[in-house]
Amino acid sequence: MTRSSTDGDTDFTPTELDRSATFYVAGHRGLVGSAIVRKLEAEGFTNIVGQTSSELDLKDRDAVFAYVKKVRPTYLALAAAKVGGIMANSTYPVDFLSDNIRIQVNVLDAAREHGVKRLIFLGSSCIYPKFAKQPIDEDSLLTGHLESTNDAYAIAKIAGIMHVQAVRRQYGLPWISAMPTNLYGPNDNFSPHGSHVLPALIRRYDEATRNGSDSVTNWGTGSPRREFLHVDDLASAVLHLLEHYDGPQQVNVGTGSDVTIKEIADIIANVVGYTGKTRWDSSKPDGTPQKLLDVHKLGESGWAARISLEEGLRSTVDWYRAHADELRQ
Numbered sequence: 001m002t003r004s005s006t007d008g009d010t011d012f013t014p015t016e017l018d019r020s021a022t023f024y025v026a027g028h029r030g031l032v033g034s035a036i037v038r039k040l041e042a043e044g045f046t047n048i049v050g051q052t053s054s055e056l057d058l059k060d061r062d063a064v065f066a067y068v069k070k071v072r073p074t075y076l077a078l079a080a081a082k083v084g085g086i087m088a089n090s091t092y093p094v095d096f097l098s099d100n101i102r103i104q105v106n107v108l109d110a111a112r113e114h115g116v117k118r119l120i121f122l123g124s125s126c127i128y129p130k131f132a133k134q135p136i137d138e139d140s141l142l143t144g145h146l147e148s149t150n151d152a153y154a155i156a157k158i159a160g161i162m163h164v165q166a167v168r169r170q171y172g173l174p175w176i177s178a179m180p181t182n183l184y185g186p187n188d189n190f191s192p193h194g195s196h197v198l199p200a201l202i203r204r205y206d207e208a209t210r211n212g213s214d215s216v217t218n219w220g221t222g223s224p225r226r227e228f229l230h231v232d233d234l235a236s237a238v239l240h241l242l243e244h245y246d247g248p249q250q251v252n253v254g255t256g257s258d259v260t261i262k263e264i265a266d267i268i269a270n271v272v273g274y275t276g277k278t279r280w281d282s283s284k285p286d287g288t289p290q291k292l293l294d295v296h297k298l299g300e301s302g303w304a305a306r307i308s309l310e311e312g313l314r315s316t317v318d319w320y321r322a323h324a325d326e327l328r329q
């Protein structure tokens with residue numbers, strides 16, 4: 001950010017979290033939040049709390065303060081946000097800016113007022129400049145122009161990083177931020193227009209296979225490169241960071257390798273069993289040409305991704321097929 005990456009250092013030493021303390025997962029039904037809940041349950045946490053958006057609208061400041069006061073969480077993972085793929089982001093920039101700023105400010109202010117001990121804020125790799133040097137390291141933040149298809153969302157996420165750093169400086173609370181690369185897995189959004197590329201292609205190729213179609217059309221040119229991380233790996237990294245990392249600078253979370261959209265399309269077609277043609281609609285946006293995170297900082301803290309793309313895709317396709325009827329409604 002505008003200050004050095006060590007400004008906001010605390011004297012806190014990360015340690016194992018208390019498995020019986022209250023852990024609030026904001027966004028516990030989403031792709032990321034549900035994976036964090038699975039991980040915490042598997043690790044023996046006994047007091048995980050969360051609310052759906054219809055039970056608690058995080059844009060409602062008074063309601064957020066009342067909820068945090070009532071449950072008094074010791075730990076908090078902020079995985080609630082307005083999220084979507086390239087088309088949703090570029091069509092509804094006001095919603096992505098306004099909803100996300102409001103959700104973040106309300107949750108972070110309430111957590112600060114009630115002294116949440118450890119908090120992790122989740123941003124996204126789109127915070128980095130469109131033409132950042134690859135792989136993108138954490139120091140690239142605010143060194144160039146953003147990608148126009150998601151600049152409004154990115155600015156909201158950058159404000160979240162700054163909010164966490166400001167709390168560290170002004171209140172000395174050891175809160176942290178993680179920046180995941182493109183994620184996938186169970187409970188993803190599979191809607192044809194709003195989703196990210198990976199669930200969109202799983203659905204498209206699966207439907208083409210079921211319908212016996214011999215051609216599908218994907219968006220853009222297929223040449224952009226993306227890095228894909230299974231969400232169960234992300235959840236493992238979130239707990240790892242809470243137990244092993246403290247510092248003001250955001251930490252990248254990824255696998256360290258990327259593929260072109262054409263390559264991922266071929267892999268998905270193969271996993272799904274689709275044998276027809278694939279066409280590309282270059283009137284649709286490509287977005288940023290490459291987004292590959294430098295994950296040295298996370299690696300130095302002792303964590304690496306474990307789930308291979310092939311393995312993660314197979315289990316996600318299985319999950320999608322088991323839930324396809326309800327997802328299509």
Ligand SMILES: NC(=O)C1=CN([C@@H]2O[C@H](COP(=O)(O)OP(=O)(O)OC[C@H]3O[C@@H](n4cnc5c(N)ncnc54)[C@H](OP(=O)(O)O)[C@@H]3O)[C@@H](O)[C@H]2O)C=CC1
Pocket residue numbers: 026027028029030031032033051052053054056057058059078079080081082083103122123124125179180181182183184187188189196
């Ligand atoms: N998906 C991805 O590829 C990536 C995601 N991330 C980050 O991870 C985080 C989670 O994303 P992801 O899990 O994919 O998103 P999802 O859309 O799957 O889940 C978002 C969650 O936020 C909740 N939510 C949204 N708006 C509100 C609101 N107004 N009040 C209360 N809850 C709300 C939803 O609750 P409900 O279900 O009850 O409506 C939902 O559980 C985000 O911060 C995102 O930026 C970062 C990099 C990549």
Ligand SMILES: C[C@H]1O[C@H](OP(=O)(O)OP(=O)(O)OC[C@H]2O[C@@H](n3cnc4c(=O)[nH]c(N)nc43)[C@H](O)[C@@H]2O)[C@@H](O)[C@@H](O)C1=O
Pocket residue numbers: 084085086087089124125126150153154181182183194195196197198200201218219220221224226261284285286287288
């Ligand atoms: C996580 C990240 O996600 C978004 O950025 P993105 O990486 O560009 O997102 P995406 O997954 O939607 O697309 C990746 C690539 O894939 C191509 N593509 C082909 N066919 C389909 C298709 O059918 N759907 C979609 N969505 N993309 C397609 C598409 O044209 C593009 O070249 C932002 O929301 C951003 O804010 C953010 O944080």
